[in-house]
Amino acid sequence: MITAAPWVCRSCAWSLRRASASQFMRRASTGGLPPALLARARKVAAEHDQLSAQLEANYDPKVARRAGEISRVATALNVFEKTKASLAELDGLLNSDDAELRDLARDDIESATAELTEVGRQLSVALTPKHPFAHMPCLLEVRPGPGGLEGRLFADAVFSMYKTYCENMGYRARVVKYETADEEGMGRTGGELALQEAVLEVQDEGAYGLFRGEAGVHRVQRIPVTEKTGRVHTSVAVVWVLPSFPTDGTEAESDWENPESDFYIDPAEVRTETMRARGAGGQHVNKTESAIRLTHIPTGTTVSMQDSRSQSTNRKWAWMLLRSRIAQQRREVREEHARSIRKGLILNNSRGDKIRTYNYQQDRCTDHRSGQDFHNLTNVLEGGEVFGKVIKSAESWLVERDIQEILADEEEVVPSGNKKNGGK
Amino acid sequence: MPRLPPSLFWRAHQISPHAPNLLLACRDLPSTALELRWIKDHITTTPSTTTPPFLRLAHLIRLRARGLPLQYVLGTQPFGTLTIRCRRGVLIPRPETESYTLELADVLFRTPTRSLTVVDLCTGTGCIPLQLFASLRARFPSLAAHGVDVAPGAVALARENARQLGPLGAAQGVTFHRASIFSPAAGLPPFPAGEIDLLTANPPYISRGAFARSTARSVRNHEPRLALVPDGVPASVVAALGCEAFPEDVFYARILELCRGWRPKRVFLEVADGEQAGRVFL
Numbered sequence: 001m002i003t004a005a006p007w008v009c010r011s012c013a014w015s016l017r018r019a020s021a022s023q024f025m026r027r028a029s030t031g032g033l034p035p036a037l038l039a040r041a042r043k044v045a046a047e048h049d050q051l052s053a054q055l056e057a058n059y060d061p062k063v064a065r066r067a068g069e070i071s072r073v074a075t076a077l078n079v080f081e082k083t084k085a086s087l088a089e090l091d092g093l094l095n096s097d098d099a100e101l102r103d104l105a106r107d108d109i110e111s112a113t114a115e116l117t118e119v120g121r122q123l124s125v126a127l128t129p130k131h132p133f134a135h136m137p138c139l140l141e142v143r144p145g146p147g148g149l150e151g152r153l154f155a156d157a158v159f160s161m162y163k164t165y166c167e168n169m170g171y172r173a174r175v176v177k178y179e180t181a182d183e184e185g186m187g188r189t190g191g192e193l194a195l196q197e198a199v200l201e202v203q204d205e206g207a208y209g210l211f212r213g214e215a216g217v218h219r220v221q222r223i224p225v226t227e228k229t230g231r232v233h234t235s236v237a238v239v240w241v242l243p244s245f246p247t248d249g250t251e252a253e254s255d256w257e258n259p260e261s262d263f264y265i266d267p268a269e270v271r272t273e274t275m276r277a278r279g280a281g282g283q284h285v286n287k288t289e290s291a292i293r294l295t296h297i298p299t300g301t302t303v304s305m306q307d308s309r310s311q312s313t314n315r316k317w318a319w320m321l322l323r324s325r326i327a328q329q330r331r332e333v334r335e336e337h338a339r340s341i342r343k344g345l346i347l348n349n350s351r352g353d354k355i356r357t358y359n360y361q362q363d364r365c366t367d368h369r370s371g372q373d374f375h376n377l378t379n380v381l382e383g384g385e386v387f388g389k390v391i392k393s394a395e396s397w398l399v400e401r402d403i404q405e406i407l408a409d410e411e412e413v414v415p416s417g418n419k420k421n422g423g424k
Numbered sequence: 425m426p427r428l429p430p431s432l433f434w435r436a437h438q439i440s441p442h443a444p445n446l447l448l449a450c451r452d453l454p455s456t457a458l459e460l461r462w463i464k465d466h467i468t469t470t471p472s473t474t475t476p477p478f479l480r481l482a483h484l485i486r487l488r489a490r491g492l493p494l495q496y497v498l499g500t501q502p503f504g505t506l507t508i509r510c511r512r513g514v515l516i517p518r519p520e521t522e523s524y525t526l527e528l529a530d531v532l533f534r535t536p537t538r539s540l541t542v543v544d545l546c547t548g549t550g551c552i553p554l555q556l557f558a559s560l561r562a563r564f565p566s567l568a569a570h571g572v573d574v575a576p577g578a579v580a581l582a583r584e585n586a587r588q589l590g591p592l593g594a595a596q597g598v599t600f601h602r603a604s605i606f607s608p609a610a611g612l613p614p615f616p617a618g619e620i621d622l623l624t625a626n627p628p629y630i631s632r633g634a635f636a637r638s639t640a641r642s643v644r645n646h647e648p649r650l651a652l653v654p655d656g657v658p659a660s661v662v663a664a665l666g667c668e669a670f671p672e673d674v675f676y677a678r679i680l681e682l683c684r685g686w687r688p689k690r691v692f693l694e695v696a697d698g699e700q701a702g703r704v705f706l
Contacts, residue, residue: 282629288494310501
């Protein structure tokens with residue numbers, strides 16, 4: 001194999017070649033698209049054909065709007081099918097007897113494959129339902145699971161993993177809250193602190209879409225630093241991903257005020273407490289007492305914030321966190337409702353199930369939803385490129401699931417459709 | 425001051441070797457950890473070219489361990505939207521002051537006029553007029569905020585703090601005067617009756633007894649007594665204002681006397697407790 005680099009180790013060159021070949025094999029069959037997505041695209045395209053036929057007979061603005069909405073999918077599918085057909089043709093030419101023809105085909109096949117990937121991507125973008133919060137920045141909240149010190153230490157490792165990952169990827173992230181517990185044995189823990197609760201804000205737009213697959217229970221299997229007999233312990237850290245607003249956004253303000261919005265909170269329903277010592281105040285004491293606690297009375301959600309020396313900053317962040325938590329709760333209730341209507345057709349992913357395991361002994365990180373194993377755990381915990389792959393795998397799993405949910409919804413809507421194909 | 429158990433120092437040591445020193449001043453682990461973080465943040469956000477960070481950290485920790493208030497150690501205190509500079513010899517802005525100042529700004533924001541004059545007596549760092557000015561300057565085209573203090577150090581610091589509002593804020597709008605409210609003829613601009621929209625004051629209001637009994641140690645040892653206890657006022661003046669029974673109320677008596685001439689539309693005074701409020705306002 002000839003590469004641009006003057007000398008490449010043979011085994012590296014071999015692995016590169018194999019990688020591209022296997023990718024090509026996959027694309028050749030479905031164009032890199034999940035089969036469920038393709039099925040849905042065909043369905044939508046069929047609907048589009050039917051609607052346009054209907055429109056020719058007599059014009060109806062309602063039908064026209066729907067047709068306009070799905071025309072993008074129909075066009076994308078059209079192009080996709082065409083590209084696939086031409087690729088198949090080129091594949092056929094590869095087996096032809098004419099040597100010149102074979103060479104030509106080989107040249108074309110590369111560009112055609114690239115085109116197919118691009119078209120496939122466009123198609124999936126056109127089809128994939130967008131999460132209503134996907135365009136927003138997000139708050140990543142890390143808390144230790146039930147249990148002792150080990151869970152807290154691991155929560156700290158998870159938090160710094162996300163923090164360094166954001167740094168590596170160039171996302172604008174900042175620590176909103178970092179609260180460590182006051183416990184016995186604090187400090188002797190190899191750089192990890194006993195975390196109580198930490199919140200990282202990723203300010204880039206669309207961060208919610210990137211990280212929403214991270215929400216859930218992260219499990220660790222390792223020998224704790226505090227363990228004396230060398231047994232492997234299992235503990236968990238819980239990650240929540242909450243939608244947030246861009247800090248400079250003016251539309252955000254109007255959205256908070258809008259009672260229809262998920263983010264709306266009636267200030268009358270929130271109790272504000274400033275936590276300070278009892279006794280004389282004012283000029284008598286000069287301790288920095290900037291801690292603040294907000295309680296949303298209807299849901300009992302509390303947020304406390306003491307990280308900044310400035311009380312108004314703490315108040316601002318506490319409100320932001322409260323809004324995000326409430327919005328996420330409201331959204332989850334709605335999704336849960338939708339899912340219960342669907343009668344458990346879809347694999348349910350509640351927060352109780354672990355989503356990922358970090359096994360130190362085997363140097364392995366497993367994503368339980370996509371079912372993929374990743375090695376080089378050090379790189380994962382440093383937020384390196386392997387961790388990027390882990391996040392990607394979770395994300396593609398989520399997209400797949402969203403599409404399956406939509407397919408399942410359609411099965412529900414059209415009772416005549418055969419149930420066997422819907423979901424898992 | 426109750427004795428701290430040695431185990432607490434051991435646990436502090438496990439957080440950081442600096443923490444036991446901080447614990448002397450903070451008295452509990454959570455606030456020790458928090459203050460340690462703030463000091464470290466301060467060092468990273470204000471880089472020094474001459475001193476290496478670890479020496480600065482050790483130095484600041486040493487100062488704090490001696491009981492010097494954190495605000496003097498770091499030189500700042502956040503106040504509303506501002507970061508007010510603090511220095512030995514000038515009272516540190518308190519959270520209570522911060523919260524009522526923001527509340528006052530909200531009230532004044534709804535005043536249906538185009539011009540506004542606020543006067544703060546015993547201004548110290550100048551935090552009250554500066555925060556009012558910062559909150560209201562967009563709303564009122566002609567806004568004047570005055571601060572008065574008797575201590576030259578306080579007036580200098582307040583002017584320094586005014587500079588952070590930008591060239592506009594320093595140039596016009598906010599003015600600080602060095603004057604004693606007991607002889608205001610020198611240094612105080614003449615306010616025509618009814619011109620002042622809001623008169624605020626956080627005067628020294630702690631009695632001698634309360635200063636010895638109920639103030640925090642770092643307040644007693646490191647903050648200026650002049651800003652806390654009004655016992656520098658001559659006995660004749662106290663007698664003339666009728667405050668022999670409660671000499672800690674003498675500033676309020678004098679301020680209310682001044683109000684008779686200035687006729688401000690609103691007056692806001694910080695007091696120690698309900699008892700003092702009863703004596704001052706009833």
